[in-house]
Amino acid sequence: MAFRADSTTLPRIGVTGVTGAVGGAVARLVSAPGRPVRFLLRDVSRLPHLGDVDGESEVAVAEYGASDAAAALEGVGTLFMVSAAESPTRVEEHRNFVDQAAKAGVQHIVYTSFLNAAPDSTFTLGRDHFATEEHIKASGMVWTFLRDSFYADVFEHFADEDGVIRGPAGDGRVAPVARADVARAAHAVLLAPGEHAGRTYDLTGPQALTLDEIAAILSAGRDRDFRYEPETIEQARASRQKYDPQPFEMDAWVSTYTAIAAGELDVVSNDVRLLTGQKAMTLEQLVASSEPVR
Structure with a gap:
């Protein structure tokens, strides 16, 4: 597959983040004979196998922060x-790519945002997502926002080598969503975008769980x-200092x-x-x- 700069087929679907879990899953779902799709990524050598595709599919290099990214997006x-990798310049990269x-x-634009994104979100990256949403709205393009909860797939990664998930979550609850369900939802929107114009999902x-309950489900499966071990905010910062994180990461x-x-x-x-048309996966499923996770 190669990017044909003179392609005039419209409407073409463009998919970013195809080397990642969500973007890759969406890319595989939209890949079908006769469906015009352009896969957008930073490094063509990392292009994964995307299933049954044909000559209507293309690949193009597109950096979120690049001043010439428009060339790779022409005809889309x-x-x-998909939101960019976490960094201090993430919002600026998003704004540039939207422009x-x-x-x-x-x-x-169908954008993967975050649940309850707001300028004062407690989750600091939720503020980045809100800023991106506002820039997309101001761009003049039609938009659909997929506001994802935390991914159910990642909670096992939160545990240390002893299976302990530590953090200041108290008895709060979260309804984590499977990445596969996010991909399926995005696929549905991409196949009929006009039906979802100006909508936020x-x-x-399907279940709001405490971290104690999440730990129990992981143990059973x-x-x-x-197990979940509550921390104070001060303890959480101290226990993560060994990773020498940047301030935004902490x-x-x-x-x-x-x-x-x-x-x-x-x-x-x-x-x-x-x-x-299908129920969201439970964490048990x-x-x-x-x-x-190994």
Whole structure:
């Protein structure tokens, strides 16, 4: 597959982040014979296998922060925009990419945002997502926002080698969503974008769980014990200092838990089923269907 600069087929679907878990899953779902798709990534050598594709599929290099990203976006009608890697310049990169998309003539952006994104979100990266949403709204392009809860797939990664998940989440609850459900929801929107213009969807799992309950589910589904150990904010910062994080990383890590404690993630939505026609996966189902973290 190669990017044809003179392609005039519209509407073409553009998919970013195809080397990642969500973007890659969306890319595989939209890949079908006869469907015009452009896969956008930073390094063509990392392009994964994307299933049954044909000559209508293209690959292009697109850096979020690049001033010439518009060239890779020309001819794209609907763009699936996965949020960039976490960094101090993430919002600036997002704004630039949105501007480049508008310059290229993209008509509709489907953006992966965060549940309850707001300028004062407890989860610090939720503020970045809100800033990106506002820039997309101001761009003049049609938009759809997929506001994802924390991914159910990652909670096993939160545990240390002893199976302990530590953080200042208290007894707060979160309804984590499977990445596969986010991808399926995005796929549904991309195939009929006009039906979802100007809509914001909350993508959550079907159960709001405490971290104690999440640890119990992980223990039941894996051949090891998990447990949740509450921390104060001061303890959480101290226990993570050994990783020598940048300030924005420390704030994001700790606020992952404080956002749960604040009740901002205690949301159960039916939007996954609304978009896909299927119920969102429970954490038990996800654990049963996936390999353990090594």
